[in-house]
Amino acid sequence: MNKTISQRQSFDSRILASKDAWKIIKTKECFGFGNGSYTYAIDKVSNQDFTHEYTSYAPNIIIQLMIENGIIGTILFFLLFLCILIESYCNKRNKFNLFIIIALICLFIKECTLSIILNFFIASFMFYCILAFIQGDNVVILKCDNISNRIKYILLIISTIFYVYGEKCFLQHRSDEINNLKSIDEYKNGNYKIAAYYMEKTSKYIPYLVNRCLLYMNCYEHKKQSKYLFIAEQSLKIAHNESKGNVFLCFLYSKLLILKGQQSKAYLILKKINKLYPNNLFVLRNLFIITYNSKKTKESSYYLKRILSIAPKFINNNVIKEIKKIDYSFYNNIITSILSQEPSFSDPPQQLATFGYIAYYSGKDNLAKKFLKKSLLELPSLSTPWLLLGNIMENEGKQDEAIILFKRYTLLLNGAFHINHSELLNTEQDFDENEYIWKDYILKFDDWYKSKLFII
Secondary structure (H helix, E strand, O other), rough: OOOOHHHHHHHHHHHHHHHHHHHHHHHHOOOOOOOOHHHHHHHHHHOOOOOOOOOOOOHHHHHHHHHHHHHHHHHHHHHHHHHHHHHHHOOOOOHHHHHHHHHHHHHHHHOOOOOOOOOOOHHHHHHHHHOOOOOOOOOOOOOOEEEEEEEHHHHHHHHHHHHHHHHHHHHHHHHHHHHHHHHHHHHHHHHHHHHHHHOOOOOOOOOHHHHHHHHHHHHHHHHHOHHHHHHHHHHHHHHHHHOOHHHHHHHHHOOOHHHOOOOOHHHHHHHHHHHOOOOOHHHHHHHHHHHHHHHOOHHHHHHHHHHHHHHHHHHHHHHHHHHHHOOHHHHHHHHHHHHHHOOOOOOOOHHHHHHHHHHOOOHHHHHHHHHHHHHHHHHOOOOHHHHHHHHHHOOOOOOHHHHHHHHHHHHHHHHOHHHHHOOOOOOOOOOOOHHHHHHHHHHHHHHHHOOOOOOO
């Protein structure tokens, strides 16, 4: 479990996720937050940190059950599991039941390391299929002969009502998603009025209220018409009232204030969020822009250093490139400050790779090579250091060594089963700031609402 760096990091992340989960469990310990709500419930304490990859899986099934169903629901699940094992043991003359017992125990052990059975329909379906085989020969068949016709009709009517309501919700969601996707496509084509028309046809549910807000904020940036900001603010207020625990909505409100020219209010909101979530790139990026534009050099320097320590690829984004051109002294002071604080070789390999990355794009090839090599020695699965080392070797005229390093980078990026084995990647992929910073929330949005987020 702890032999390699990646194993230790995986183990530590599970321990951290479990500790975070217990904080949430205490808030609704009896009945939980409801089925399928794990990622939403855990978001405030665990998924606002951009130094960790987002995952929709719980560290184990016990944690997931406790969060979604509470203590009472978890006890019921374990009683069901116990009954299944007892039933299988009682029919142990059937050799196939022995296999089922072993399979269920193995499944439970596996779910204690990574919970997936509650997230995937096919996994749940296979589990239910296994249960069908544990029934013995003396199966009790329930008959409805003793139930009066009145009760039968009442049950039929109730079932029909639930079915019709479920179908109505499904059709409404499908219609909303069609209009949502049409709105996004029309916006991409520059048809802002048509995009707004389709978005207004969606329901007043949280995902579409959020998308309305994002659409009209984007429309304002292109058209500079205040009516767009008014509609965006109204949509955001309704969404916030229905989902007050959503951190992203607070950030979105600060962005709306920036567009309205209320920088000081936005700054105060962002500072509060940053105090709770110091590694949130959404917040850090906007705090940097506000403080830099306000000539708060010391504070903006701090935020830029934090951004580069979390995501060094930001050194190549358009904002930083523009600052490098018009305010080189500020840029140079930041880079000099970062490179003057060399990490120890005992630090995590990701930290060494981050330092090497910044050193490379600052023109310090020898310093970069030192730390990139050490990071790969500790964690060879890192991809970008292989590319940067290959570029350094190529610049030094060591073409053969560079090709080997490029091949390793290509393998890590494309995988062993990539069709074109002759392909050799020797340049870094273009850095899309929006894609990088929004990727986790896009996954969350789809997981929570089964809807596509409006991001252009």
